[in-house]
């Protein structure tokens with residue numbers, strides 16, 4: 001006999017529509033009562049095996065989560081599994097890795113980790129990013145070719161580093177662009193030609209205009225975006241991953257750099273101070289914001305709920321946060337080219353499909369306000385993996 005889990009409360013589907021009741025029949029979502037008339041043969045009328053009440057979503061989506069990344073180089077397979085399971089336990093069921101040195105395709109098809117959409121390895125210039133993380137190009141002109149190569153290694157995304165501190169400028173050093181606008185435009189074209197979308201790390205204001213002009217699909221951090229950039233991003237349908245957990249560290253970065261790089265310190269303090277207002281501006285302008293923990297390297301895995309709690313602190317409503325962080329982010333990832341997009345669209349909460357569900361017994365609005373969006377139950381590929 002099939003195992004039936006009854007869900008009641010608010011069940012939000014991949015489409016954004018919601019139902020007050022749904023059932024998991026051997027892990028498969030159905031919106032029709034399996035004990036009801038006409039379907040009794042699948043089970044026999046009677047009580048479900050388990051009942052869950054509360055709020056149900058097709059999982060949190062973390063679009064900036066470096067599974068497989070290590071500060072000294074690619075991590076061992078078991079470390080990648082540990083990272084991915086920490087994210088799953090936090091309720092994250094879909095990840096875009098936003099750049100990692102390790103190939104984590106061995107995790108595909110496993111039910112104990114999130115679905116992962118890969119973006120190859122970061123592409124940067126020598127001394128213009130954190131050591132050991134990126135492919136470092138001696139010749140900036142090689143960017144389009146390298147982007148095409150990373151597109152083949154990924155699942156429909158490529159990630160470049162668009163700005164970083166240029167220490168060669170000494171006292172005057174600030175976070176500044178790595179690439180000329182023309183090479184950026186060629187690189188985005190190369191990504192698109194290879195069947196991938198492109199996203200870019202950008203802290204500074206100066207990096208944003210050329211990225212938008214080049215036709216970038218998505219911006220990571222975007223902490224220096226001005227009003228003109230925000231309206232341009234909205235008009236072009238460019239999504240932004242605000243990473244407030246990361247920008248909370250900017251004041252510390254400023255303090256650490258003050259003596260040697262005062263201009264950089266001033267820049268980072270300005271970016272730090274505007275971070276909450278910027279998030280509100282992005283949402284008001286109609287930019288699709290994407291949830292990203294930036295886990296990996298220095299930040300811990302499983303911290304996406306902390307990011308969303310900061311969104312609440314910045315003044316976003318709980319309803320908007322849960323929409324942006326679940327079905328809207330999933331729809332965005334599913335909307336593009338590549339194998340990852342297909343997987344994003346085929347998993348989650350779809351009537352008739354194996355279910356990926358995150359369940360909160362308590363109202364997510366209360367959990368967010370308390371800074372603790374901890375799931376009650378996590379179901380991945382129809383299997384309960386936490387309670």
Ligand SMILES: [Zn+2]
Pocket residue numbers: 064066098294
């Ligand atoms: Zn990152």
